[in-house]
Amino acid sequence: MGSQRYQITGLDSASSLLGHDKLMIGLLLKFFINMLIHIGDTLFIHFQKFRTNLGRKKIINSCRWNFSAVTVTDVYVILNRPAEVINGKWRTTLNGISYIPPSTPLKLAQKFNISGVYKLDFPNILMNRPAKVDTSLINGTFKGFMEIIFQNNDTTVQNYHLDGSAFFVVGMDVGVWAENSRSTYNKWDDVARCTTQVFPGSWTAILVVLDNAGIWNLRAQNLDSWYLGQEAYLSVVNRNQNENSLPDNTIYCGLLSSLQKDQTQRGVKFSSAPLILACAAFIR
Numbered sequence: 001m002g003s004q005r006y007q008i009t010g011l012d013s014a015s016s017l018l019g020h021d022k023l024m025i026g027l028l029l030k031f032f033i034n035m036l037i038h039i040g041d042t043l044f045i046h047f048q049k050f051r052t053n054l055g056r057k058k059i060i061n062s063c064r065w066n067f068s069a070v071t072v073t074d075v076y077v078i079l080n081r082p083a084e085v086i087n088g089k090w091r092t093t094l095n096g097i098s099y100i101p102p103s104t105p106l107k108l109a110q111k112f113n114i115s116g117v118y119k120l121d122f123p124n125i126l127m128n129r130p131a132k133v134d135t136s137l138i139n140g141t142f143k144g145f146m147e148i149i150f151q152n153n154d155t156t157v158q159n160y161h162l163d164g165s166a167f168f169v170v171g172m173d174v175g176v177w178a179e180n181s182r183s184t185y186n187k188w189d190d191v192a193r194c195t196t197q198v199f200p201g202s203w204t205a206i207l208v209v210l211d212n213a214g215i216w217n218l219r220a221q222n223l224d225s226w227y228l229g230q231e232a233y234l235s236v237v238n239r240n241q242n243e244n245s246l247p248d249n250t251i252y253c254g255l256l257s258s259l260q261k262d263q264t265q266r267g268v269k270f271s272s273a274p275l276i277l278a279c280a281a282f283i284r
Helices: 106-111 181-183 223-227 253-258
Strands: 007-008 027-031 037-038 042-045 074-086 088-093 095-099 132-134 136-141 147-154 158-162 167-174 195-198 202-209 215-221 229-236
Touching: 007 158, 027 181, 074 136, 095 229, 106 215, 106 229, 106 253, 136 223, 147 195, 167 181, 167 195, 195 202
Parallel strands: 007 042, 074 147, 095 132, 136 229
Antiparallel strands: 007 027, 037 042, 074 088, 088 095, 147 202, 158 195, 158 215, 167 202, 215 229
């Protein structure tokens, strides 16, 4: 058919239409695809292999994400708490950690192997210790499967967003999450999302495929909670692949300020005011 544009309709796997039992309901899409079945004036997709997540390979059998045989490499039960006073200031926390951004950007610190900027010690569960302000990162395993359970013991709905990769909501329920809660998970036809909600007095469980190397932000969507520290960063390192070189106009700051190059020849002049370079950090 070539590179033509079609309207594509998917039907349910229970459909017996022309014997195609690998069809999916609920899709009305317009995009390019190579594997199509042409029936009359309608095009049906035979979902055998599909690519999502910006081209990274994901294999889907019979149109469904099947996580029943997945080996989970990392588990985090993340508990949010109402704002509390830490070191004389109101802060919010995840697992007792109130995140504070460093003066040196995380990714630059990682690339240049600068110690002391951050720690890879974000706790898997809420620890029995006082809450603290820290730059603590979640240590992910490249190409692993991370299970994250958001536990909300507050009285308001919480929403969480993850950068860098889609995740799959496999379960949610009222009460406190426990190991046997996994028996209620749906691991067969989950929907890819990047934001999920956690209802009051409830939990939500997600699975994340860590196939995108980088340092990715996991944060509360409530702006007040986010600003006061209810966020974390997920570090995923691919040790078998070298990263691209930094561009010439990279802005260095913090412990790497000495590497900063002249930025006067930027090609674009935004105003006549002097250019002020600042690190991506808030003064909190």
